[in-house]
Amino acid sequence: MVVVSRWQALRTRWAPVVVPLLRLVTGVGASALATYAYLILVARELGPEGYATFSAFWAAVVILGAGVYLPIEQETARRGVGTPDVTRPRRLGSTALVAALLVTAGLGVLLLGSWPALSGFFSDDVLLAAALVLGGLGYSAQFPVRGLLSTGRRYGRYASVLGTEALLRVLLVVALVVVADPGPAALAAVVGLAALGSALAGVTRTGVGLFADGGALHFLRSAGMLIAGAVALQTLLYSGVLVARALAPPGQAVLAGQLLAAVTVTRIPIFLFQSVESLVIPRIAELAFNGDTVALRQAVRRLVGVVAVLGTVAAVGSATLGPWLVELMFGPEFRVSRGAMTLLGVGTGIFMLAVAASDITVSLAGHAQMAGSWLAGLVAGGLSLWALDDLVLRITVPLIVGSCVAALLAATAARSRLLAAVAASH
Structure with missing residues (x-):
């Protein structure tokens, strides 16, 4: 009886922490497996030469996702810790969302204005560049939600966001391969669509009671150094792909x-x-x-x-x-x-x-x-x-x-x- 009582006490104490963490690890694992499945399916569908074109999109979307939108998630999570004095209260979730959308709008303007210089990087495929903007829209919805879930320790819901994105990526790319003969742009669009769909899995009453001081521009200024460092980080990580694309004979x-x-x-x-x-x-x-x-x-x-x-x-x-x-x-x-x-x-x-x-x-x-x-x-x-x-x-x-x-x-x-x-x- 003593052993049973101790077991029940430990279960009561740790279950609220361990179970959500296990869900989070499961979600991250599902996301990783889905990413590999997605890239393998794309590579086998396109072959090395077509995959070389796709690699331009993939390097760019990862640099943007982990270099720009992930810092927005991290800044959202950091701001949700404690209860600082707020002189100009704005809902933290809305502020982070608007900040992310401003970044995506800037991305679209940048691609449009510099297309003559960047077209070669995307193999002159306008739709591939459009898929990059679509990816930005998806991340604009997803990463602020993830930041709110992280700061609230809602790891189970965080895992559901990752798991939903993983499932959608695989289902969409399989559907494209089965019913059509997709090119790099169509396969690239899967990233943004899956991110948009997964954001819906975590929005229910997320961030209620959390406020930020100032609006979206103030938020971006606070995250500016974080974004600059993260972009440099991801550019360094994917430098091999960028160099191969630019310098390969x-x-x-x-x-x-x-x-x-x-x-x-x-x-x-x-x-x-x-x-x-x-x-x-x-x-x-x-x-x-x-x-x-x-x-x-x-x-x-x-x-x-x-x-x-x-x-x-x-x-x-x-x-x-x-x-x-x-x-x-x-x-x-x-x-x-x-x-x-x-x-x-x-x-x-x-x-x-x-x-x-x-x-x-x-x-x-x-x-x-x-x-x-x-x-x-x-x-x-x-x-x-x-x-x-x-x-x-x-x-x-x-x-x-x-x-x-x-x-x-x-x-x-x-x-x-x-x-x-x-x-x-x-």
């Missing part, structure tokens, strides 16, 4: 498509890391806000430990299983050398360490330091690009060099912020 036009397949495989640990990352900023911000220095240090140690393990998996897994996995998942036409896979894996591992350090810095309100770290890393990666002649090295080495610089600077900033938070609590 005409006879190697399919190289960008093959590289995107390799990048997708080496990014598997990053998808796993995202199940932790979505909890990091609001949790560390809350602990710092409450002055709980013991729990704050423990949270930071756990994060660094998880990332160290995943980084090792990325490096070792890419070196040993990478080429085989690329061909298994994408087909025999997608062949990448073991050396390139090893370099991509090492770069991914170092990159995750830098992301963990910058997440800690952002959690402690170090937006400018985070942005500076990644901008410096991007510059360092660019300098290494021009110092190399071999195409494979120019594709893979900038991520390693840039991530090392960003990791060093972000870790220094995170340590400084953490020590300041501990000192302020005493």
